Amino acid sequence: MxxxxxxxxxxxxxxxxxxxxxxxxxxxxxxxxxxxxxxxxxxxxxxxxxxxxxxxxxxxxxxxxxxxxxxxxxxxxxxxxxxxxxxxxxxxxxxxxxxxxxxxxxxxxxxxxxxxxxxxxxxxxxxxxxxxxxxxxxxxxxxxxxxxxxxxxxxxxxxxxxxxxxxxxxxxxxxxxxxxxxxxxxxxxRLRQRQAAAVAVVAALVALLLVPVVPVGLPVVAAALVAVVAGLRGERSGAPAGGRADERAGEGTGEGA
Amino acid sequence: MSTWVAVLVAGAIAYALKLAGHLVPARLLEHPRARRAGALLPAALLAALVVVQTASDGDRLAVDARLVGLGVAAVALALRAPFLVVIVAAAASAAGVRALTGWG
Known part of the structure; x- marks a missing residue:
């Protein structure tokens, strides 16, 4: 090309x-x-x-x-x-x-x-x-x-x-x-999308529970697994994958660079 | 020194990830489940970072003026305030609580 x-x-x-x-x-x-x-x-x-x-x-x-x-x-x-x-x-x-x-x-x-x-x-x-x-x-x-x-x-x-x-x-x-x-x-x-909001709540709880138990920084990494599990479990919610840029474009300035 | 290692390694990985999207054949990254997990990743990480940054002190849970700042930030976000206003409001409220009450 x-x-x-x-x-x-x-x-x-x-x-x-x-x-x-x-x-x-x-x-x-x-x-x-x-x-x-x-x-x-x-x-x-x-x-x-x-x-x-x-x-x-x-x-x-x-x-x-x-x-x-x-x-x-x-x-x-x-x-x-x-x-x-x-x-x-x-x-x-x-x-x-x-x-x-x-x-x-x-x-x-x-x-x-x-x-x-x-x-x-x-x-x-x-x-x-x-x-x-x-x-x-x-x-x-x-x-x-x-x-x-x-x-x-x-x-x-x-x-x-x-x-x-x-x-x-x-x-x-x-x-x-x-x-x-x-x-x-x-x-x-991101909380406007229902599945993302649910993932965020579970990830927050996971992080909260892990803070006293595992080394500093790892609660955040462990919380990422919540997203992976939710993603792999799939279409259950019937929601689309989300994260398409054309949907995000109207969302204003919430994102960092 | 270790901070430099973190900055440089994180920088290299950040660039490699960006470049991968341009170089890797689309079908490898476009599996619906991989896509969905990737799309949900930021929400999970950011939520965990909110919790850790607000309620932890090293490896202990802690409740202090940061929680007030976060509450003020949430109100500002609900009122659709711009990013900088949210940040400044959170900082000012936490600083105010500390200055006035000595708590947290």
Missing amino acids: PAHPPRTAAARTDQAPADPVRAARRQALSVGVATALYGVSLGALAVANGLSVLQACATSLLIFSGGSQFALVGVLGGGGSVAAAVAASSLLGVRNALYGLQVGPFLRVRGARRLLAAHLTIDESTAVGAAQPTDTARRTGFWVTGVTVFTGWNLATLAGALLGDALGDPRRWGLDAAAAAAFLALLWP
Whole structure:
């Protein structure tokens, strides 16, 4: 498959009117800017949990997936092992592989561009891209959202980390509660789907029961098994698999990058 | 040092997962059950993280001002407040409880 032409040329040769592309760009920019602002919370929480400013910034550059970053920082800050922190972070990143399946067909990229597209494959770029009416608009939505979120997210992380560094004792400022609130905010839009809500309740109970029993960090990993069991048990609820980007697109800004 | 190991390894795995979605033949990841489990994974993990971040202190369960912050966050989310407002409201309420009552 040939590398697709530069975006402007593609827009001109596309049969669809230019409007969907412009609409996609506008939507992408607003989602990108709004999402990037969460990076401030992440940077502050990372430093509050014992990461250096440089380490906080490295999570945004290298992991670049909000939920995974909050998980890594949370488990490390709670005294969990490296393995537990990496496991929690990585399990949350599994959904990005599913997103790659959705965006791959309309991106149609190879080589270096595909390596770059992979790094930008996150909740927001997938949701905005998949929600557009034409392939050209989908590509615009994906790339503009991905690049905007990446830029803003990293700058905001740096700002938040410097801010957190200046604040001192995180508990005095309630930053430990802010971390809990961040996870709840990421979870919130998913609770609308009934099976996901049921899984969340059971996973929360499993984690609560395991905290005093197993090493720090493992309750979170064990809770992932609840999702696996629910997924394997299958169609019992009659609900669709969920998690399609076009459904998520309307859900606003609940997701981290 | 171990923090760097965690950051770098988590970064490598995060990228490998993203790339896998672009490289792996769709049929391997598109099995309905695998898809469903993958779609439910974030809800399970995030719920567990909420509990651990709110109610644990190392390997002990603990009830303190964080619970107040989480309650305020839930109210803010129900009122459709933006992410940053939710975070700030949770932090401010927990900090306020600690400053005013000395509890938690």
